[in-house]
Amino acid sequence: MRRISRITVAGAATASLALALSACGGTSTSSGSDDGDKGLAIAYDVGGEGDQSFNDAAHAGLQRAEKEFGYKTAAIEPTDGETNADKEQRLVSLAKQGYNPVVGVGYAYAAPLKAAAERYPDTTFGIVDDATIEAENVADLVYNEEQASYLAGVAAAKSTKTKTVGFVGGVDNPLIHKFQAGYEQGVKDTDPKVKVVAQYLTQTAEEGGFASPDKGKTAAEGQIEKKADVVYAAAGLSGQGVIEAAAANKIWAIGVDSDQYKQEALAKYKDSILTSATKDVASAVYSLAKSVEDGKPETGIVRGDLKSGEIGLSDSNPKFADDAELQAAIKTAKEKIISGEIKVKSS
Amino acid sequence: MKKFDKERVLLAVAGPVIALAVAFVLSAIVLIASGKNPVEPFALMFEQAGFSDIQVLIVNQASMYYIAALAVAIGFRMNLFNIGVDGQYQLAAMTAAIVGAHADLPAALQIPLLLLTAVLTGAFWSGIAGVLKMTRGVSEVVATIMLNSIATAVIGYLWLPDVFGVKIGNNNTTGEMHESGWVPGIDMGAAGEIYGLVILAVVLGIGYWLVLNRTRFGFDLRASGASESAAAASGVNPKRMVLTAMLISGGLAGLAGLPILLGDTHTYSLNFPTGIGFLGIGIALLGRNSPVGIAFAALLWAWLDKASPELDFHGYDKEIAVIMQGLIVLAVVVSYEAVREWGLRRQQRRVGAELAAGHVLGATDNTEKEVAGR
């Protein structure tokens, strides 16, 4: 009696599922229509809009393109614990709707973007922070972050009084290792006696390493306790906490990605922001959009380095800009890197 | 008898249906409160369920949810809360990926080897909590939460380039697995591929039912969950049962990540999905620890996951799906308990009523017997 009913239920379930699969032949991407003028679309990395850093920089580029080219843009957030299939779905969905170019922010998009690019050969794709995709219609927007970090290291070594500087990395992954490597090299080359205390907030991005100002704050406070008086945060949104702690303890913080001195959310603490190691994701995204608009889409590896100016050290803080000795040291280092005299390690 | 069967079906269905209805209504209220159309998002999501590519995504995702939820459920059946499924499946997927990248046997051996690796890793990780509970009385909840954390650290260590890590661009991976370990998918044409290991999930579901309901061991396990004291008196060694249940739960958990690992990514990288173990808890709750119930719950969850991104294109926040998942879990806990008590009381009343009416199995000569007994 009971057994039969169970089997019936299971059978009905399977049957209805199979029916659903076969009956609805259409895919979500085969239907739908192209309506109107669609341009740049970006798919965010973990942290999403409002991280005052990496994702926001991409968004700035998006806004600029939107304003300039007057077309419709889109910016989509990821969900927690999603798979590559979800990312691919997102990119495909954007491409299908007619957005061009479609940019994946972050290396996590590498495999899905590659697959999406194969399915939409006529759309230009861009990926930030990844150089593994080789396809006609994909532009790899990568940066030599270690070079900017090297300059940040020079600035830190020159500014420290306690001979101790700190580094806070958001997540213990290869990308952030580049920041740390460049920074440490810059510090050592400038003053071998300066000690670098380094810390990563979490092992994985899911644990919130890029999105937890509280974690950043705690880490920075720990480093301040160890006498660090300049702290460099390569930690996305978590960097806000680092800057906050620095301001509270009247020491220097070095921001990352965007020029954080200028950000409204951090206006309260801006006097403690010595400088920021910028990575001009905004202009890279914008350039890509512009190249598409101009009919000559970028392709292959598009590298931003000191030479191209897409990475650098901001000088919005007058105390930093007006320090002639510091500026001289940075200028020398910058020239040496561009000329190839200094090779900055990336790990 | 027939009446009681209907009763059981009614009781089994009432809980989830009430919970879902409440969750839908509450979600709609949230939408209204934020000044949005409370119906359109659901319409959009239902529409998504009709697309075959979304269906493939749903089935694929559900297969992992399903296995994770089975792992949680087997713990629940014996009153153990294995909250560490998350760490267990991640670690197991990683070791399987590492073995898959370094061993290269023929597929007929390679795939079983990978499955076994994952099962053993998961069982080992949960077994630590089991041994701690058995010998020192450490709550498995605390132990498995800690082990989740440790698993993350172990994974970070294994990713180091001089251990098993292989860097690809800015991503940490374990290197690509040998192709003999790839499980071919079921090709659905333009809709994509269904992971081959979806079949494994189905097999595990059937096995779960068989073991629990049709074996002596399963009876002992269920008895332990229903009443530890009664089970002990019936001859179950409670400590050993704790360890066994933890090992099985962990072993199952170990398989949760394999459909995507062997079917799609072929490497354990930073992109590997996390959090499936935690979602498995809610799914097991919603599915009432029954293999069929969990299947529906897993599909429902996967649908909410896969249909909600579309909302972003229509001016709604896809987080409404996350809110809904949370509401479902809350509603489920409340409604199941209420329905259970209601059902129990109802049955007692019915038994009382039937006895009063004289519908008693057998024994029509009750009075006689009583007299004889004197």
Add this chain to the structure above:
Amino acid sequence: MTAVELAGITKRFPGVVANHDIHLTVRKGTVHALVGENGAGKSTLMKILYGMQKPDEGTIATDGEQVTFSSPADAIARGIGMVHQHFMLADNLTVLENVVLGSEKLYGIGARARRRIKEISERYGLGVRPDVLVEELGVAARQRVEILKVLYRGARTLILDEPTAVLVPQEVDALFDNLRELKSEGLSVIFISHKLGEVLSVADEITVIRRGTTVGTAVPAETTPRQLAELMVGSELPTPETAESTVTDRAVLTVDTLRLAAPGGKALLDDISFTIHAGEVLGIAGVEGNGQTELVDALIGLRHADSGTIRFLDQDITALPTRKRREQGVGYIPEDRHRHGLLLEAPLWENRILGHVTEKPNSKGVWLDPKGSQEDTRRIVETYDVRTPGIDVTAASLSGGNQQKLIVGREMSHKPRFLIAAHPTRGVDVGAQAAIWDHIREARREGLAVLLISADLDELIGLSDTLRVIYDGRLVADADPAAVTPEELGSAMTGAASGHLEHEEPPGDDGSGAGGAEDDDGSGAGGAEDGDGSGAGEAGGDGGPGAEKIPGDAGRGVDKTPGDAGSGAEGEAR
């Protein structure tokens, strides 16, 4: 003046009637004891009085005024407070904090509250210090804090639920002093207990409750423990007479110097030795909590003996796990069927499998055989007259008696050679009781060895072939059920008598001497006097001082000449 009056209280739970037409009147300024066996319905009654449950019928009146309580808050507002058996104190808070917790409105949480606590403490001699952490307090001090907590909330009637269960004798005396203090201040105390000696020493009035209803009241000055025991267990029940002896000389179970210790080292069971033969029912009498539970656990294998051996047939089973023991033919009717005998939310046929999952017809190899067990469940339901509409209903929906019949049927179905029957008819209606007795007797005829533990002395006497008395973890006395009376058993159960119980054995609390002294040279006379009445306790009390010297003698004298003394005494007593 009555403080509290309960009239005609009836409370039904699905399948059982917990309270039936209960009457209880507590006068002001008295300690009123409520006595009864575990499961008699005391707790339910007090939950009703304290507002935790609503009665189905009957009325509650406080100070002569009829009231209805829908929550403990209502009861407290009416001056009724409850001190639970398990203290409800937060260890990491101070006494003051614990007391004011939840009653912050009364006297605030600061100096005023502290003053009030000190005031109460002094007035009733509780000796409570407000600023000590509760975790630093001993059990007795915690109990006083609980009492103070209740007084602080303005209680005029205190319910103490088994307050002495957790105390050592000196602490019990101190508690009783506190209670007298309360009483002299005009407060009333309802004192729940099943320890008769204590009840008699502290109570002004006693109400006895049995099988959910009040069976009598007593005044301590005019009552002996034996009379009280009689009231508690009842003797008007159908007598389970065992017709002819079926005892054989084949030993089925032999226990030798068994010892079981609590984690702290205190012996729960010590020096337990006995043998049960095929066809023999060995009855164990004793006040609850004297080691019966532990003995059963040791026999079924839930706990393992620290020393001593258990032999079953020709095998040493001391180290065997529970399942092996059950497979080899040890049947088990547990004391608490809800905890140890049933899966309440599982259907009957699954309950039929419980405990015998490895045996036919429940399984074939590693696989369960649901069909087999379902069929067999139907058979049990019929044979054992389990009244149920079907085998798919949950065990919880059956009444207690029917649940018990199912358990008995299940255990008997596996042809046990040794049956542990702990309180086999507790909470069972009269009809089912007779049926269960019948089944035990029948199996005994077929050579079953039974260990019977019961609080119902008539049951013990009527069913057993041999009787032993357990007191404080030891088997202190034995008796021939054909010759012993419930009164005599009762006195041994309180530890007053030991050795072989016969009619010459002087019963009574502290007066073993009085009779014993006279018995020194011949046991006939003293025993004869005792045989007819309950006044012996008082007589013994009088003779106390002189008797102190020679209790040992008395015991020894009895031991030496059981046969002679027994027959002599019996002859004269009848």
